Amino acid sequence: MNLVEAKYLEYTVNVIFKEFLEYKGHENLPTYKILWKHNDKLFFANTLNFENNYTVMINKSTPDSIPYYEKLPLVENEKFPNDIREFIFSKYLGKPFANPINLYNDPLALLKESISSAKSLDKFHLDNPEYRLLNVSYLDSKIALPFILVDKDFELEPVSLIEVSKN
Known part of the structure; x- marks a missing residue:
């Protein structure tokens, strides 16, 4: 799957279902990390930057080149993340x-359903996606990187969901 599809998958796993279940009163839900594979290397990484688990933050900079984060708006229909939210709901x-x-x-059923859901959309509407991975840690070494930049054609394969915490 390409990076935009991976962003849809991560959003589906880590936001939509968990947010709905917490709204319905379920507590102590697990938080998952996606184990990815690229060129026979296994690693954990985030494709999106989340605040409070539910708000996607995008990287911006001022005219003076001072970086800051801004919330990704949920206002436009048929664009990320509303398109996947509407489909799942x-x-x-x-x-x-x-x-x-x-x-x-x-986790196995959740990963399969999330992949199926993310790939079933006709079009992916993510304007100006950031082509980078965050909090990258390789499974076969002790290398951990805060981010890596990738090209537009970067391909990822989701391998597994690993529970990292219970709230």
């Missing part, structure tokens, strides 16, 4: 008795 959460707690607590 209509498919899984918009039903009166829907409660995807079992899906969320099964």
